[in-house]
Amino acid sequence: MSTRVVTRAERANVxxxxxDVATTVWPEFLYHDRVCNENWHFLxxxxxxxxxxxxxxxxxxxxxxxNSIPFAWDGAAEHxxxxxxxxxxxxxxxxxxxxxxTTLCALQAIVRLDQRGRGLSSVIVRAMRSIAAARGFxxxxxxxxxxxxxxxPLIPMDRYMRWTRHDGLPFDPWLRVHAxxxxxxxxxxxxxxxxxxxxxxxxxxxxxxxxxxxxxxxxGALVPVRVDRSADRVRYVEPNVWMRHATAAP
Numbered sequence: 037m038s039t040r041v042v043t044r045a046e047r048a049n050v051x052x053x054x055x056d057v058a059t060t061v062w063p064e065f066l067y068h069d070r071v072c073n074e075n076w077h078f079l080x081x082x083x084x085x086x087x088x089x090x091x092x093x094x095x096x097x098x099x100x101x102x103n104s105i106p107f108a109w110d111g112a113a114e115h116x117x118x119x120x121x122x123x124x125x126x127x128x129x130x131x132x133x134x135x136x137x138t139t140l141c142a143l144q145a146i147v148r149l150d151q152r153g154r155g156l157s158s159v160i161v162r163a164m165r166s167i168a169a170a171r172g173f174x175x176x177x178x179x180x181x182x183x184x185x186x187x188x189p190l191i192p193m194d195r196y197m198r199w200t201r202h203d204g205l206p207f208d209p210w211l212r213v214h215a216x217x218x219x220x221x222x223x224x225x226x227x228x229x230x231x232x233x234x235x236x237x238x239x240x241x242x243x244x245x246x247x248x249x250x251x252x253x254x255x256g257a258l259v260p261v262r263v264d265r266s267a268d269r270v271r272y273v274e275p276n277v278w279m280r281h282a283t284a285a286p
Contacts, residue, residue, distance in 0.1 A: 044084035063256030106137035119228020140168035142178035228276035
């Protein structure tokens with residue numbers, strides 16, 4: 037496999053290369069995060085050199101995608117934002133205020149479903165580290181969405197993220213990829229994404245019925261969603277895991 041990383045700054049027009057992948061990766065409800073929907077377009081407009089795709093030159097197709105954003109951070113784990121939503125809002129506010137960034141934050145790393153198992157996730161993380169290093173940043177941080185956490189929605193994230201295998205590596209495959217690349221676990225990103233909607237909207241997004249108020253486990257959700265039928269609202273607060281890479285890591 038011959039792959040190369042191409043940034044949006046190098047090739048601005050990538051329409052048609054990605055739509056078939058972008059709409060099949062995440063659970064439907066995650067596409068309704070307000071903060072992401074209001075700010076995502078700024079990534080390409082303001083930080084095109086931090087957005088990229090991985091091209092398989094042999095197959096002549098896009099096999100992976102990475103999105104990241106620079107922001108100012110003092111290096112203290114307790115000062116990291118709540119997660120994806122928080123870093124998006126913080127980074128854009130800092131950009132407007134002219135605050136120089138110090139760190140790159142990974143927002144999304146996606147491999148085509150039919151291309152998984154080829155080591156492309158590591159290619160994407162290394163590409164982000166290279167982008168961070170090119171900007172003179174010492175760190176890449178990532179609010180990682182553990183891939184198997186949805187199988188254990190009732191286990192608190194601060195416990196799940198510390199599960200390990202017999203070899204000492206993380207139990208979760210995506211956390212394990214980061215760990216193998218030298219990342220350290222910083223802390224839980226307890227409010228990484230927020231998705232709210234009406235009962236009818238959530239029923240359409242999930243294919244489930246919510247006959248009464250309470251907490252429900254939903255396919256693809258990392259923790260239960262909370263349903264309030266009297267207010268006609270469903271609320272999902274997704275936790276992720278902050279991990280930190282040194283840009284000089286192997």
